Amino acid sequence: MALVVQKYGGSSVADAECVKRVAQRIVATKKAGNDVVVVVSAMGDTTDELIDLAEQVSPLPPGRELDMLLTAGERISMALLAMAIANLGHEARSFTGSQAGVITDDSHGKARIIDVTPGRIRSALDDGSIAIVAGFQGVSQNSKDITTLGRGGSDTTAVALAAALDADVCEIYTDVDGVFTADPRIVPTARRIPSISYEEMMEMAACGAKILHLRCVEYARRYNIPIHVRSSFSQRTGTWIADSTEGSEMEQAIISGVAHDRSEAKVTVVGVPDKVGEAATIFSVLSDAGINLDMIVQNVSAAATGRTDISFTLPATDGQTALTALNKVKERIGFESLQYDDRIGKISLIGAGMRSHPGVTAKFFSAIAEAGVNIEMISTSEIRISVVVSQDDVEAAVTAAHRAFELDADQVEAVVYGGTGR
C-alpha cells in the first residue's frame, strides 16, 4: 500500500461538475489500495473574485486580513471535494492549512513553510479516511495568524505534506499532460518529457516554464520526493521529476527543453564611473528595495571615458520600484542615465547533458542567428544557456532552438484540456 499525495489546481475544480470528476479520480486511487492525501486550490476564479472584493473595500488591505480573506477560497473547494467523495461512499475529511499542521513564518502573502506537523492528517489516514487539505495556506508560528504562501503555494503545500508524511509520490494535476520540451502554444510539435531531474526542472521553472513553481521543485529535491506532473483530464502518464542518479536506466537527453519568459524587463545604468564599489552600491540599493535580479551584464569600460554600462533583468512588475530606487542614488553614484525596456523576452535552453557536450552553446547561438534574431544579453549555468531577445522575436527563437536540437515530435502530443487559468 502506497501513500499518494495528489494536488489539484483551480482549473481542475472550476465548478461542481469538475469537483465530482476529481472526486472519482481520488476514489479510484483509494480503491487501488493507496492512502490518499489531496491538496486542493481555490475553484477557478475564486481568488481573483476575492481580491476584487478586497480592492472595492480598501486600496491597500493589510496582509493579515487579505490572507484571511483569500483562504476562504480553498475552504470552499476542499469542503465541496470532501462532500463529493462522501457521495461516492468513501469517507473524506477536509483540513485547513492550520489544521493540517502547515506552520509558516509571518510573511503574509508570501509565507515560507518552516515546519509541517500533520498529526491530524495521519489520524485521518489511520481511520481509513481520505484527507483533503487546503493548498496555499498555513498558520504562522509566532502570531498564530493565517498566512498564504504566495505563488506556487498549493504545489509547495503538496510537496511539503508529501515530505512530512514520507509519501511515495506527489502527483501534481494540471490541465496538460506533463512538462513539454517547449510551450505547445508556440511549438505545436513539442514533446512530452517522460522524466527530468530536479535540477533541470528547477532551471525550467526559473526560466519561465509555468507548469511548476521553482520553490515547489526545490522543496521536492531537498526531501527527495518524486513528483508526477500529469493531467486531471486524462489517464496518461505525465512527467516524472526525480533525482537523476536514481534513474540511471533512463535515457538521458542532452537537452531537456526550451523555456521562455516574457515577464522580465531590462534596465541599463548608463555611464557608471569605473571605480571599485560602484556596482556593489547599485546592487545593494536594489536588494534593499526587495528586488530580485536575474541576469546581470557589465560592459568593458571604455578607456577614454573611464565609464561603463551595467545592464540587468528583473521582473517587469518590479521595474518602477527599481528605477525609483536608482534615481535616488544618481548623484551619489554619478551615473549618467537609466534605460528601461520591458519589451524583452528570455529564451533558455536546459539540459544536464550540456555539461559533457561542449558544442551546445555554439549550436544554440547559430540557430537563433539563422532565425534572424538579435541576442541582447547572455547568461549561462552548468546546465542552462539563456539569451535575452526582443519580445517580438521570442516565438522565432524558441522554434529555431527547438528544431536545432531535434526536439520536435513526429506528431502533435500536447493537448490543453482545461480552459481558464490555473
Next chain:
Amino acid sequence: MALVVQKYGGSSVADAECVKRVAQRIVATKKAGNDVVVVVSAMGDTTDELIDLAEQVSPLPPGRELDMLLTAGERISMALLAMAIANLGHEARSFTGSQAGVITDDSHGKARIIDVTPGRIRSALDDGSIAIVAGFQGVSQNSKDITTLGRGGSDTTAVALAAALDADVCEIYTDVDGVFTADPRIVPTARRIPSISYEEMMEMAACGAKILHLRCVEYARRYNIPIHVRSSFSQRTGTWIADSTEGSEMEQAIISGVAHDRSEAKVTVVGVPDKVGEAATIFSVLSDAGINLDMIVQNVSAAATGRTDISFTLPATDGQTALTALNKVKERIGFESLQYDDRIGKISLIGAGMRSHPGVTAKFFSAIAEAGVNIEMISTSEIRISVVVSQDDVEAAVTAAHRAFELDADQVEAVVYGGTGR
C-alpha cells in the same frame, strides 16, 4: 471606557459599500472611547449560494463538511470589514470562531456553545485594536472540528462573547429600528418598544417575532447582558432588552406586543383510545424523532366511544417526519387517523403586565371574535396568550388585537431600511 459588542447581520454587510458604511459606524464607536468587538454574519446571500454549491455536489453532504463550507462566508465578510476599518486608519483584527475561543459541542449545523475563551480577543483589545469575530461558528471541544451554531447563531455568538468579556452592552444591528409592537408589514402603525424584559422578549421570539432568536435572548438573560437592538441604517435608539427588575423606573406597559407565526402546522391524532399512557406513547415517538412540539390540546373523551382526539402544533418543516413516525405506531396505539393542516397561523399577545391584569384574556378573545376570526387552539403562559387561527385570518387577528390594546402609534414609526434577508 465601555466595552461594546456589536453584531451586524448579512443585510448590513451585503456588499462593499455596506461594509464601508458599517466600518464607519464601528470606528465612530471606537473614537467615542469604547473598546469594540464586532460579530459579523456572512454577506447578503453568501450562505445560500454556498448551500446551493453543496447541493450541486452532493444531495446529503456530511455535516462536518457543510460546516467547513459555510464558515467560509463569515471569513470573507470579517476580513473585508477589518480591511475597511484599516482603511479608515484604525487597527482591526479578524478572528474565526475557533480563534475567538467559541467552543461548542459536536452537533454540526446546530452546535451549542459550551465555553468561550476569548484570550486572543482580549489581547487585541489590550493592543488598542478593534476585534472582528466571525458569527455563527465555533470549534468542537472533542474533535476540534469547525462547527456552525444554526439559526440565530451570529446573535448568540455576540451575546456569548459579551458575557465572556463582561461587556457593558451587546448591540444587535439589523434593518429595522428595534422591536415593534407588531410586524409593521401587517400593522403600519406598530410602535417601537423602547425597553422590554428578557422574559417578554423570549416569548416574543418563541412566538414568531423574527428580530432575535430565542436562544440568544436566553443566553443574555442567563448572563444578564443588556441587548440593544437597533438599525445599522440609522442613528436612532432601538429597543433595550434587559432585566426588568433593573428598570423599575421604566413605564411598564401591560402588553408589550403582538407576535405572529405562519411557520407551524397542526397535526390531529383522531380516535386515540382513552387509556393511561397512550398520550405518553405518542409524544415519546415524536420526541425520539427529534421533533419539538409547541401547543398541545387534548379534547375531552367522548364517553360513548372511549376515544379522544389529540392535536398539537409543530414546525411545518417537521410535518412529514412527524406523520411518518406516527403512522409507524398506528397499530400499536390504535388511533383511527391523522389530520394535517399547515394553513394555520399563531397569534400571541405578550406582556408581563398580564400577570396582574386578569381581563386581558377576555379582551383578546373578544377582539379576535369581533374581527370574525375563528380560534382553533389556545395556549397560555403567565405572560403570554397564544391562539391558532386559519392562516388567512392572521392579518385580521393581529390588527384587531393590536388595536384593542391601544398599541397603535399616532404615526408610522417603523422603517425597513435594508432589502434582502438578514
